[in-house]
Amino acid sequence: MKLFCQPGACSTSDHIVLEWAGGPYEVKLITREFKQTPEYLELNPAGVVPTLVDGDFVLTQNPAIYGYIGDKNPDSGLFGDGSVEQRAEANRWISYVSSDLHPVFKPLFNSGRYGGSGDCEAPVRDAAIANIERTLEFAEQRLADREWLAGFRSPADAYMYITLRWATNLKVELKPNLAAYLKRIEADEQVRKVLADEGLDPVTSG
C-alpha cells in the first residue's frame, strides 16, 4: 500500500493508521503544489490528500481509507474487537472529525474559497475559532471518562490528533481532557516515528 501524504495535513492521520495497523506500507510525501500536477490529479481529481494506492486500486477520502486499512489488517484492533457495535462506535467518531470538526478549519486554511482575499479577515477568523472551540466541546466531554474517543484506540484518534495540532498552531486553548489526550497521543512511539518521518515536531512538550 502506498499513501500520498502532505506533512501535517489530514493525510498524516492515514500515515499514523498505517503505522498502527502494523502491515507493510510506503509513504510518498508530497507538497501542496504536487496535488495540482496531472500525475496526481489522475489519481485524485479533487487535488487533495490523502490518496491510497494498493496495486490497481486507488482510494480517496479519509474515512474510506481508514476502513480499508482496518479491513486489510483485521487483527490490528483499529476497529476494536470487530463487532458491529465497536465498528459503529469508531465510525461515529471518525464521522464527527470528518464531517463536523475538519470543515470548521477550512475558512482559516482556504479563506479565498469563502469569498475572502485569501488572507483571513479578522471577523471571519474570530468566527472560525469560535466554531472550532464549540465543535471541540463534544470531544472534550466525551473524553471525561475515557482515554480514546471510541472507548478504544481507533483511526478517529489519529484524525482527531491532526485537528488538535492545527488548533494548537492556531493558539486555540485546549480544555483539560483534550490537553491530556493530546499529550497521550504524542507519547505514542509510533506517532513519534510518523512525525519524525514527515519532518514534523510534536506540539506538546515532555
Ligand SMILES: N[C@@H](CCC(=O)N[C@@H](CS)C(=O)NCC(=O)O)C(=O)O
Ligand atoms: N473529505 C476529504 C478531505 C481532504 C482534505 O480536505 N484534504 C486537504 C488537506 S487536510 C487538502 O488536501 N486540501 C487541498 C489543499 O490544501 O490544497 C477526505 O476525507 O479525504
